[in-house]
Amino acid sequence: MxxxxxxxxxxxxxxxxxxxxxxxxxxxxxxxxxxxxxxxxxxxxxxxxxxxxxxxxASPLRKEPPCPLHSICGGCQWLHIPYKEQLKAKEEIFKDTLRRIGKIDPSIVLPAQPSPMDLNYRSRVQFKVLESKIGFYKRESHELVEIPECPLAHPLINRILKGLRDVWPPSPSSIARVDINVSPSEGNGIVSIYLSQRSDLDFNSFFRRLTTSIPEITGLIVHIAREEKISGSSYLFSQEREFRFRASEGSFSQVNYRQNLNMKDYILSMADLKGDETVLELYSGGGNFTIPIASRAGKVIGIEVGKSSISDARENARINNIRNATFIQATSEKG
Structure with a gap:
């Protein structure tokens, strides 16, 4: 109908x-x-x-999407809408959620802060793999759409994606997923491959060929069930203002590097710390907010359930000479 x-x-x-x-x-x-x-x-x-x-x-709001696969690939929904209008819509959706579910007056919501970049900002992308194709599933399906490059991904991710295709194993049928993580500040990245079954492929040799093609790749992690095989490094470093952060493969990190800097600046400005406060941060991850807050507060306690994130947080405190931050591995309810 x-x-x-x-x-x-x-x-x-x-x-x-x-x-x-x-x-x-x-x-x-x-x-x-x-x-x-x-x-x-x-x-x-x-x-x-x-x-x-x-x-x-057609709506006068419409624009030409910056991707020829928009509406075919299931990765994006709003590339045909100007970013300013996307931001308005996200703000209204958030307000509506607070009103309907939380029964909270949405008038308390401050305006959404725009990202400095609306394209090429993602520092982490997960790709699906089917035989020799790498891409995303169509919306609400398991039909794979091959992606030559993604306009939301950091340029280094797109270069690594091309490099992967250039040296792709001759029989990649056991590869189900590829994650690419990059550090915009350092200009390097790591690749994670997830296998659906065991493979006799020499992944150390594959890593050498991959780094010959794309020298910015510093690590390859192969996941087989609960096992990991690591060639090179399994983590990335990032310089963010005066702080340096380590993020292990698999740990949560913000995907928009420049907007993450803005969020930290905004939080510190709103907190207006005097140096004698005790701050509790739930879901503290690898210390993304905890470390800069600790540089201005009296004491900070971070609660995080992820083992690798807790390890990163403690290492990030050490790297940045932060001595007043304590990290507890627990759920927020129990911590």
Missing amino acids: DVSVKIESLSFGGSGVGRISGKVVFVPYSAPGDNIKVRVTKDTKGFAEGDIVEFIS
Whole structure:
């Protein structure tokens, strides 16, 4: 069934929101202001979902996506919408979530702070692998779309992706996933390969060929079930203002380097620390916020459940000569 729909807003998850006879319908890759014909693909008591069949009139907000695979690849939802409008939508979605679920007055929410970069900012990307193809799954499917490069990824990630293809193993069928992590400040990266079954491939030799092609790669980690095989380094360093951080492979880290710097500056400004406070940070990770806070507070306690993140946090305190930070490995509820 094809119906005419006017898109009114954007939803969590990326779809545009319209109405069919009063019922909410979610339409991927639409934009507020679109007048479209929609083919309903799912119809429930509370909502419907549909795909764009035809544009009656396109929204003036629309722009040409910077990726030819947008709306085919399932990696992005809003590249056809200007970043300024994306930011507005994210702010409204957040406010609506607080109002509906938390019963919190959304007027307390401060304006969203824009990222210095809306493209080429991601320092970590996870790619799916099928036979010799590397890419992303189509939306709501396991059909792989091969990606020559990603406009959201840091340029070094795209170079490593090309280098991987150039030296790809002759029989990569056991490789299910590839993660690429880079350090924008240091200009190097590590590659993590996840195998679906054991392989007799010589990964040390593969690592040597990979680093010959892309010398910025400093480590290769191969995951087989619960085992790891490491060639080179399993962590990256990052210089962030006056602080230096280590991030182990598998530990959480912010993917937007420059926006992460902005967040730290913003938090320190809002906290207005005097030097005698005791600060408790939950979900402290590798000390991303804890270390700069500790440089201005009397004492900081970080609670983090991840073993590798706790190890990174303690090492980052040592590297930065921070002596007033304590890290406890526990859930936030028990810590």
